[in-house]
Amino acid sequence: xxxxxxxxxxxxxxxxxxxxxxxxxxxxxxxxxxxxxxxxxxxxxxxxxxxxxxxxxxxxxxxxxxxxxxxxxxxxxxxxxxxxxxxxxxxxxxxxxxxxxxxxxxxxxxxxxxxxxxxxxxxxxxxxxxxxxxxxxxxxxxxxxxxxxxxxxxxxxxxxxxxxxxxxxxxxxxxxxxxxxxxxxxxxxxxxxxxxxxxxxxxxxxxxxxxxxxxxxxxxxxxxxxxxxxxxxxxxxxxxxxxxxxxxxxxxxxxxxxxxxxxxxxxxxxxxxxxxxxxxxxxxxxxxxxxxxxxxxxxxxxxxxxxxxxxxxxxxxxxxxxxxxxxxxxxxxxxxxxxxxxxxxxxxxxxx
Numbered sequence: 001x002x003x004x005x006x007x008x009x010x011x012x013x014x015x016x017x018x019x020x021x022x023x024x025x026x027x028x029x030x031x032x033x034x035x036x037x038x039x040x041x042x043x044x045x046x047x048x049x050x051x052x053x054x055x056x057x058x059x060x061x062x063x064x065x066x067x068x069x070x071x072x073x074x075x076x077x078x079x080x081x082x083x084x085x086x087x088x089x090x091x092x093x094x095x096x097x098x099x100x101x102x103x104x105x106x107x108x109x110x111x112x113x114x115x116x117x118x119x120x121x122x123x124x125x126x127x128x129x130x131x132x133x134x135x136x137x138x139x140x141x142x143x144x145x146x147x148x149x150x151x152x153x154x155x156x157x158x159x160x161x162x163x164x165x166x167x168x169x170x171x172x173x174x175x176x177x178x179x180x181x182x183x184x185x186x187x188x189x190x191x192x193x194x195x196x197x198x199x200x201x202x203x204x205x206x207x208x209x210x211x212x213x214x215x216x217x218x219x220x221x222x223x224x225x226x227x228x229x230x231x232x233x234x235x236x237x238x239x240x241x242x243x244x245x246x247x248x249x250x251x252x253x254x255x256x257x258x259x260x261x262x263x264x265x266x267x268x269x270x271x272x273x274x275x276x277x278x279x280x281x282x283x284x285x286x287x288x289x290x291x292x293x294x295x296x297x298x299x300x301x302x303x304x305x306x307x308x309x310x311x312x313x314x315x316x317x318x319x320x321x322x323x324x325x326x327x328x329x330x331x332x333x334x335x336x337x338x339x340x341x342x343x344x345x346x347x348x349x350x351x352x
Contacts, residue, residue, distance in 0.1 A: 002119060003027045005046035007037035007063060008081060009055045013104070017050070017081075020108045021115070034058030038066045041073050048119055050102070053082040065289055068097055069205060077118040081106075097259075152242060153179050156232045167223040167231065168209060174219060177239045178208035183229020184291060187221040188310060197271075198311040199264070201290045210253055211260060213239060226303060271313045274352055280322040281347040283312035284332065288341055300338035 004026050008014040011032075018028045029044050031037035034051070035058045041049060049067065053060035060080055068074045078097065083104040099121075100114050158181060161167060167178060167185065180202050187200040187208070199221050202208055212219045213236060243250050270282060284301060287308075292299040301308075309319040323339070326332045331347055333340045341347065 001025060001027050002047040003029065003044065004115065005029045005031065005037065005041055005044065005049045005051075007031045007034060007049065007051040007055070007060075009033055009052060013052075013081075017111065020111055024112055026115070034060065034063040037063055041067060041076070042070065045073060046076060048077045048079065048115060048122075050079045050081050050115070053080055062289070064098060071205075077122045079114055079118060097255075152234055152238060153232055156234070158230050158232055161225045161229045161231060163225055163227050165225045167225065168219050170220060170222045171218050174209055174212040175236045177210055177213060177234040177236065178223075179232045179234065180204055180206045180208060181230040181232060183231075184226040185223055185229060186226055186307065186311075187223045189221045196310045197313055198307070199267070200260070201286065201311070203291050207253075207256070210239075210256065214243075214253060214257065226307065267313075276314060276318055276322055277325070278350055278352045279312045279314055280319055280326070281331075281350045283308055283319075284339065284341060285344070285347055286311060288344070298340050300335060300340055302338045304337075 004021055006014060006018055006021070006028055008017065008030070009032055014030055014032070018030055021028045029040055029046060031040050034055050037049075037051065038058070049063075051060045051063050058066075060082070064078055064080075067076060067078065077099045079100045079102060080098050081102050081104065099118050102111060102114050161183070168174070170189065182204050185202040185206075185208060186198050187202070188196040188198050190196045202223075208223055208231075209219070243253065270279060274282065287301045287303065288299060291301075305320055305323075306316050309316040312319055314322075323332065323334075326347075327334060331341070331343045333342055
C-alpha cells in the first residue's frame with residue numbers, strides 16, 4: 001500500500017483530501033504546516049508528497065527545498081496543492097523540482113489522476129534505470145544507482161579552503177569535479193573593470209565545476225570560498241566514466257544543468273526589470289533559502305555587504321541604503337554585521 005504525505009494548513013481541505021486518498025487505498029500521513037511536514041517526511045519516508053504552497057512557518061517552496069537537500073527523501077515525487085494559478089508560480093515550482101500541480105478547487109478525480117500518474121511514472125523511471133545499468137561495472141549495477149556517485153565521493157582526501165580562497169578561476173580549463181562537504185562558496189563573473197556578479201551559490205552537498213566539465217569549455221566564472229570550507233576533488237576521467245556508464249548519475253547532472261539555465265534566465269529578468277528594493281529582497285531570500293535550515297529560527301545571513309551587493313546585482317552603497325530602509329520598516333535586523341530576516345512573507349511579496 002502506497003504511503004502519501006499530505007501537508008496542508010487548512011483543516012477542512014486536509015481532512016477531505018485525506019479521506020479521498022484513504023478511500024482509494026492509500027495510507028495517508030497528514031501535517032498541518034511545512035515544518036512538521038518535513039519532519040514527518042524524514043520519519044515516514046512516503047512514496048509521494050502533496051504539499052500546499054501558502055502556509056505559516058515554512059511555505060511549500062521551503063518544504064520542497066528541504067526535501068531535495070536530504071538524500072533520504074530527495075527523489076520522492078512532489079505535487080504542489082495550491083490556489084495560485086499564475087504562470088510564474090507554476091514555473092517557479094517546476095524549476096525548483098516539483099513534479100506536478102493541483103489547483104484549488106479540485107475534484108476527487110483530478111486528485112487521484114495526478115497521484116496515480118506521478119506514482120506510475122516514478123516506478124517506470126526506477127525500472128528503466130535498473131535495466132539500463134545491467135551489465136556494467138559491478139559498482140554501477142542495480143542497488144548502486146546514485147550510490148555509485150556516493151562511492152566516488154567517499155574515501156577521498158578532504159581539501160580545506162580558507163575564506164576568500166579561490167577554488168577555480170574564469171578562463172582556466174577544468175580537470176576535476178568538486179564536491180562541497182562543508183561550508184559556503186560563491187561563483188562570480190567579473191567585467192574588465194573588476195565589477196562582479198554572483199552567478200551561483202553553493203552549500204554543503206553541492207557539486208561545483210560540473211558545467212564546464214560537461215560542456216568541455218573553460219570555466220565561465222570564478223569560485224570563491226565565503227567561509228572556511230571542505231571539498232572533495234574527483235578527477236575528470238573518473239567523473240566522465242561514471243557519467244557514460246550510469247544513466248541515473250547522468251540524469252542527475254542533466255537536471256542540474258537544466259536548473260542552472262532556468263536560474264540564469266530568472267537572474268537576467270531580475271537584473272533587467274526589478275527595482276532596487278526587489279533586487280535586495282531577492283538577494284536576502286536567496287541567501288536564506290540556500291544556506292538556512294527549515295528548523296532554524298532567526299537565521300543570520302553572515303556575508304559582507306560587497307558580496308551581498310554582487311548577489312543583488314547592485315552597487316554596495318545602494319545595497320547599504322536599502323538595508324537601512326528595510327531595517328526601519330522592521331523587515332530585517334542587524335546583529336554584529338549579520339542580517340536577520342524578520343518578515344520573510346513581506347519580502348517575498350514586495351512590490352516591484
